[in-house]
Amino acid sequence: MQLRLNQKIMNPTLYNMALVMHIVGITVMAGATLIEYVTFRQFWKTVAVDQAQGAVVWETISNYQKMMGIGMLIIILGGVGMMYYLHEAWGAQLWFRIKFGLVILVIFNGLGIRRILGSRLNKLIINMGTAFQATQSTRRVRSSIQIVHLIQLLLFLAIYILSIYKFT
């Protein structure tokens, strides 16, 4: 079945393939965010008693950042694929405009600010050598990263609600 929208042939199979891609990307990115939050809690517990083991957990956390970046890329590719066919329909709707703003915030918060905090923490850990101590600086970075995770999960929830209810 094909629909004709503003001279463009709508191909439902390709559209649905893009939607599947979108959902795969969401699974990867949101999954990596949640698992990073849990692993960070483990990291603080581990590094306080065993620096070497803490370093292993820290390395695992760096992989989650890569997963988030890849997930975001897949989400965007799927989203752009859908917009290719239904740009006129979705682009003008309120839910989509608000969602787009929130997606920018997801990138800024989860990939931008999180990266800055990660390298700040990395420097603090390296400067401490083999004896990790919870200083005021590490405590500050710890709570900032917690806030980044919380904001990220709330942004995801808001995007889910907007995308599913599609308020116009």
Ligand code: HEM
């Ligand atoms: C963090 C980023 C994003 C998340 C978590 C997200 C999440 C979602 C969810 C949960 C749906 C509902 C799927 C359904 O009803 O079957 C959806 C639909 C949609 N998304 Fe996204 N999205 C994101 C980014 C984007 C971007 C960047 C674009 C466009 C470039 C986009 C375009 C769309 C479109 C057009 C739909 C409607 C699909 C339909 O119902 O036919 N999304 N999104």
